[in-house]
Amino acid sequence: MAYVNTNFTKVSESYLFVEVARRIKAYQEKHPEAKIIKMGIGDVTRPIVPAVIEALHKAVDEMGTAAGFRGYGPEQGYAFLRDKIRDFDFKSRGIDIESDEIFVSDGAKSDCGNIGDILGTQNIIAVTDPVYPVYVDTNVMAGRAGDFDGIKYSQIYYMPVTQANGFVPALPDRHVDIIYLCFPNNPTGTTLTTSQLKVWVDYALREKSIILFDAAYEAFITDDDVPHSIFEIEGARQCAIEFRSFSKTAGFTGLRCGYTVVPKELVAYTEDGKPVALNKLWNRRQSTKFNGTAYIVQRAAEAVYSTEGRKQIMENIAYYRENARLMKETFESIGMPAFGGKNSPYVWIKTPLDSWTFFDRLLDECHVVGTPGVGFGPSGESYFRLTAFATHEATREAMERIKQWKL
Amino acid sequence: MAYVNTNFTKVSESYLFVEVARRIKAYQEKHPEAKIIKMGIGDVTRPIVPAVIEALHKAVDEMGTAAGFRGYGPEQGYAFLRDKIRDFDFKSRGIDIESDEIFVSDGAKSDCGNIGDILGTQNIIAVTDPVYPVYVDTNVMAGRAGDFDGIKYSQIYYMPVTQANGFVPALPDRHVDIIYLCFPNNPTGTTLTTSQLKVWVDYALREKSIILFDAAYEAFITDDDVPHSIFEIEGARQCAIEFRSFSKTAGFTGLRCGYTVVPKELVAYTEDGKPVALNKLWNRRQSTKFNGTAYIVQRAAEAVYSTEGRKQIMENIAYYRENARLMKETFESIGMPAFGGKNSPYVWIKTPLDSWTFFDRLLDECHVVGTPGVGFGPSGESYFRLTAFATHEATREAMERIKQWKL
Numbered sequence: 001m002a003y004v005n006t007n008f009t010k011v012s013e014s015y016l017f018v019e020v021a022r023r024i025k026a027y028q029e030k031h032p033e034a035k036i037i038k039m040g041i042g043d044v045t046r047p048i049v050p051a052v053i054e055a056l057h058k059a060v061d062e063m064g065t066a067a068g069f070r071g072y073g074p075e076q077g078y079a080f081l082r083d084k085i086r087d088f089d090f091k092s093r094g095i096d097i098e099s100d101e102i103f104v105s106d107g108a109k110s111d112c113g114n115i116g117d118i119l120g121t122q123n124i125i126a127v128t129d130p131v132y133p134v135y136v137d138t139n140v141m142a143g144r145a146g147d148f149d150g151i152k153y154s155q156i157y158y159m160p161v162t163q164a165n166g167f168v169p170a171l172p173d174r175h176v177d178i179i180y181l182c183f184p185n186n187p188t189g190t191t192l193t194t195s196q197l198k199v200w201v202d203y204a205l206r207e208k209s210i211i212l213f214d215a216a217y218e219a220f221i222t223d224d225d226v227p228h229s230i231f232e233i234e235g236a237r238q239c240a241i242e243f244r245s246f247s248k249t250a251g252f253t254g255l256r257c258g259y260t261v262v263p264k265e266l267v268a269y270t271e272d273g274k275p276v277a278l279n280k281l282w283n284r285r286q287s288t289k290f291n292g293t294a295y296i297v298q299r300a301a302e303a304v305y306s307t308e309g310r311k312q313i314m315e316n317i318a319y320y321r322e323n324a325r326l327m328k329e330t331f332e333s334i335g336m337p338a339f340g341g342k343n344s345p346y347v348w349i350k351t352p353l354d355s356w357t358f359f360d361r362l363l364d365e366c367h368v369v370g371t372p373g374v375g376f377g378p379s380g381e382s383y384f385r386l387t388a389f390a391t392h393e394a395t396r397e398a399m400e401r402i403k404q405w406k407l
Numbered sequence: 408m409a410y411v412n413t414n415f416t417k418v419s420e421s422y423l424f425v426e427v428a429r430r431i432k433a434y435q436e437k438h439p440e441a442k443i444i445k446m447g448i449g450d451v452t453r454p455i456v457p458a459v460i461e462a463l464h465k466a467v468d469e470m471g472t473a474a475g476f477r478g479y480g481p482e483q484g485y486a487f488l489r490d491k492i493r494d495f496d497f498k499s500r501g502i503d504i505e506s507d508e509i510f511v512s513d514g515a516k517s518d519c520g521n522i523g524d525i526l527g528t529q530n531i532i533a534v535t536d537p538v539y540p541v542y543v544d545t546n547v548m549a550g551r552a553g554d555f556d557g558i559k560y561s562q563i564y565y566m567p568v569t570q571a572n573g574f575v576p577a578l579p580d581r582h583v584d585i586i587y588l589c590f591p592n593n594p595t596g597t598t599l600t601t602s603q604l605k606v607w608v609d610y611a612l613r614e615k616s617i618i619l620f621d622a623a624y625e626a627f628i629t630d631d632d633v634p635h636s637i638f639e640i641e642g643a644r645q646c647a648i649e650f651r652s653f654s655k656t657a658g659f660t661g662l663r664c665g666y667t668v669v670p671k672e673l674v675a676y677t678e679d680g681k682p683v684a685l686n687k688l689w690n691r692r693q694s695t696k697f698n699g700t701a702y703i704v705q706r707a708a709e710a711v712y713s714t715e716g717r718k719q720i721m722e723n724i725a726y727y728r729e730n731a732r733l734m735k736e737t738f739e740s741i742g743m744p745a746f747g748g749k750n751s752p753y754v755w756i757k758t759p760l761d762s763w764t765f766f767d768r769l770l771d772e773c774h775v776v777g778t779p780g781v782g783f784g785p786s787g788e789s790y791f792r793l794t795a796f797a798t799h800e801a802t803r804e805a806m807e808r809i810k811q812w813k814l
Contacts, residue, residue, distance in 0.1 A: 004526065
């Protein structure tokens with residue numbers, strides 16, 4: 001008899017986006033004339049920039065010739081890309097990361113999910129609340145979460161990030177082994193300053209914990225005191241893994257490329273306290289259960305670092321940022337506190353209603369769609385997420401409607 | 408204190424290809440004049456065919472326009488590709504597989520490795536010997552292998568496939584839960600007929616076991632009585648998962664695309680015997696820990712099924728097949744039994760020496776490199792693997808040298 005991994009049966013079904021889609025559909029059927037503007041989806045919309053398109057065409061042509069064809073590549077990524085990442089994302093900021101600490105992959109979601117492979121199932125996990133559901137669900141699947149009571153898992157430590165604490169999570173009041181931090185944050189759009197992040201590095205060093213730092217939204221950072229990488233903090237090489245993505249940086253959501261940094265100093269422990277280096281283990285995991293990212297996609301990622309490529313992707317980021325600025329300003333102008341939207345494509349609104357009621361009224365009265373904050377966790381209740389990925393025109397139109405809105 | 412997954416520390420280091428590379432390098436340094444022909448690597452060499460290149464360029468252009476841009480796609484793959492797979496790889500052979508039983512991925516290696524996520528760690532695993540190391544190593548990582556004694560893992564059931572049993576593994580003499588079968592086989596290049604595979608399906612149905620069927624080399628099949636899919640066998644929908652790849656079929660080793668078929672009837676059990684459907688669990692795994700394969704790569708895979716694409720990839724397969732035929736014939740002509748090479752790009756030679764001595768003498772006396780069979784498992788001792796992926800010219804030259812060889 002083949003046995004199932006019963007932990008999978010404990011994963012709570014997420015109806016968030018399904019329910020959002022259902023309500024939109026029902027509304028549109030009842031009100032076919034309504035011009036609904038969707039600002040709920042966390043996916044980019046601007047096309048891939050010309051420098052990257054050019055690199056893709058060139059790499060495709062190579063693959064069609066005997067001399068240029070590339071078969072299996074290094075599972076860790078080609079040196080041409082890893083070296084560019086090292087130089088532009090780290091060395092240029094004075095951060096000491098070597099190419100063999102960088103593992104190129106098909107995206108940060110895969111890596112965030114797969115990193116658990118190399119960690120023991122007995123680790124106590126801490127997540128912020130609200131939270132990107134992948135951190136929780138992958139730990140449920142691995143048997144680290146305990147039982148679900150309809151709101152929370154019994155063995156996961158939840159750290160609220162709300163207006164009450166300025167969206168800065170408090171240190172746990174007990175020991176935790178693994179801490180997921182995503183800053184700039186999804187869904188709140190808020191950030192930690194260098195000194196606020198240092199508190200976490202110090203905790204992790206003291207407790208021999210590991211921080212899994214998700215920096216997928218790094219490209220949106222404008223403030224000087226917001227770290228682009230956790231490795232800007234002294235000591236982070238001893239306690240952190242960082243996930244990066246080209247998805248939001250360069251619109252690669254449909255091209256699939258990201259990378260993970262595992263410093264050579266980083267260790268986790270056996271039950272009897274023997275340290276084991278995680279760089280080597282992640283290398284072994286990726287070599288065994290992954291066969292590298294497509295060559296043409298790695299050439300595309302390389303082009304993101306060219307002079308033209310950088311200029312072009314920053315124009316796209318600026319485009320989204322202008323949307324975010326306008327959205328934040330609009331909600332504040334009608335008396336609703338709005339967070340994020342500056343170093344992030346997400347605007348997180350504190351509503352006077354519960355999240356789903358706000359959703360229904362915004363849809364009904366403004367024909368604008370967003371995502372109920374409670375869908376990201378209990379501390380997201382009465383919050384609401386809007387994304388800056390619509391066009392300028394759609395964003396302006398939506399904000400005009402909201403300015404006229406009598407809630 | 409963050410804990411490591413100590414199972415990772417049990418993975419035996421594979422020095423096979425490292426040692427092969429070391430010996431080649433040492434030899435070449437000592438004999439710089441030697442024209443070494445490499446026939447050890449299991450990677451294709453023919454460029455991507457024109458129909459696929461054209462589809463890639465078209466998809467790249469789409470990604471550069473606002474109208475054609477595609478962001479996050481379905482984690483399971485786009486319908487345009489899943490439907491083509493269903494029609495051409497299954498329906499056309501009279502096999503009843505639906506599109507929502509097909510999960511497109513970045514390759515069969517990822518899927519072979521990740522499938523263990525949804526299966527309990529208490530399952531007893533059976534593998535053929537010799538074997539593709541990924542099946543074993545991923546189970547070591549998951550804690551299903553026991554301890555390594557230098558040759559075998561204590562909890563894995565090994566099924567020899569050798570000349571003695573005609574490369575047809577015998578049914579286990581005890582119950583096993585999960586059975587890995589790869590046919591056409593890597594490394595032996597041998598196949599099972601439909602009736603030989605049916606024995607395994609019947610066993611799995613009787614024992615409520617699951618067969619993980621790796622059909623990565625399916626495109627090389629020429630014999631009529633060799634099944635292209637395990638789902639040609641009645642009852643397989645109740646007991647099998649199948650892995651497929653565009654790597655060997657269409658030269659996608661550097662483009663990364665494969666797929667996995669999980670029938671809706673297939674279940675695994677909880678400890679107390681409750682059946683759980685695996686299609687839904689794999690869907691959940693992929694939705695949570697994977698974000699789909701690049702759109703442009705899926706368009707490339709779609710083009711493999713076009714009239715032109717199919718014609719062009721079959722020309723490449725025929726090219727490799729002709730190499731394999733010549734290699735098999737050559738070794739037989741000098742009195743060494745050679746297997747595979749007909750429905751497979753691999754030729755598996757029974758040598759009169761141990762695998763590594765044969766390696767050294769073939770390198771020294773013919774300047775030809777292959778892979779020592781013992782590197783794939785203890786039952787591979789005294790065998791030797793050659794691959795058909797060199798050019799015609801290099802293959803002919805290597806075979807001429809071997810014909811003159813006095814071993």
